[in-house]
């Protein structure tokens with residue numbers, strides 16, 4: 001019976017925005033997380049149907065002690081699921097009393113809507129869409145192992161290795177216990193969409209990081225060489241930080257900042273499990289980190305992955321297909337913080353390359369933020385044409401925006417994502433010598449901006465992304 005109570009608690013938590021569905025399931029300590037996750041997802045998918053049936057059967061009016069979320073899970077199991085597991089106890093007896101009425105209400109709903117299958121009662125947005133076809137990407141943590149050893153391990157477990165994929169079609173065709181190497185990222189394994197590796201020993205030991213392909217691109221494109229100094233400005237829960245550490249081979253330094261103490265605690269666990277030893281974690285507002293502090297004088301690389309609306313997140317598309325798009329006010333507030341954070345990052349004196357990324361699909365948080373930063377820093381930074389063969393580009397809202405990358409389930413078989421790579425414009429030495437002779441001929445590397453009063457700097461409605 002505990003599974004029904006646990007599922008009801010997760011549904012209540014999602015509704016009151018205590019966390020994502022997956023986060024609450026895995027944080028619930030329920031032993032069989034896979035079973036719990038499947039039950040909650042299915043109940044959630046049929047939520048409108050269940051609400052209608054429960055209401056027209058008058059279940060909550062008659063059974064006053066039955067809480068709405070538990071009622072929803074139980075009615076799902078009775079009418080649409082596999083029937084009560086493990087006997088069903090007192091709830092089975094209670095629901096059985098209402099079974100005939102509930103079944104009749106479900107049948108009536110189908111007649112009303114002119115459909116015969118339960119699945120056809122789902123609203124279009126709740127039917128399996130492109131997000132459910134996105135493969136399970138698994139990054140091999142090269143701080144602990146290598147792709148060859150990992151591939152051998154899976155082969156010994158009965159998985160069939162299909163080699164390196166040559167196209168997205170190879171990824172789409174994956175099924176059963178087969179897997180591939182991604183065509184673009186050398187350390188990324190690709191499994192069929194429904195593969196769950198949360199309980200896998202290699203994941204538990206930090207040899208594997210479960211990370212969507214789009215979210216692996218920022219560190220890959222920043223590409224800091226070993227021994228360099230890097231800032232990860234909004235770092236928790238730390239998947240990208242651990243990727244950066246792997247690229248640095250733990251040699252060099254990552255200064256990782258985040259405002260959220262709880263997320264920093266999970267981040268510390270994640271980094272320890274992944275064997276990261278080159279990272280200094282700080283609970284700090286990135287906007288309050290001083291670019292003139294001598295500790296950051298060698299920082300040539302910055303990753304900025306700020307709080308965003310999360311409108312491209314796969315979990316959101318799968319778990320809350322009917323979630324509203326972010327309001328204008330919320331987007332405005334988020335974009336304000338993102339613009340301030342990006343402009344602040346560009347003032348670090350040794351900065352050479354910066355990657356800006358979000359898991360949002362909204363122009364306000366993406367192209368508009370990058371355009372604003374370029375306008376504020378004329379002639380100092382330029383957009384790098386990232387991954388020219390990547391099929392999905394930035395929206396053409398300003399000249400050069402196509403150098404940015406976008407990602408989506410439909411076009412790249414990933415979550416919705418945005419990435420821009422900015423690089424400091426090199427001043428040819430002949431000009432810089434002339435400049436020394438003729439001051440004011442070219443703009444100084446980092447033009448001073450007018451000091452503005454800063455609003456509270458935290459990203460509003462911080463989202464637990466990725």
Ligand code: SAM
Pocket residue numbers: 233234235236237238239240241257258259260263284285286287305306307308457458459462463464465466
């Ligand atoms: N890069 C992370 C990863 O890959 O695991 C995900 C980062 S998440 C999109 C954004 C993070 O920014 C949140 O953890 C949030 O707490 C943090 N944040 C928001 N405002 C901040 C600020 N002013 N300074 C530092 N971190 C901030």
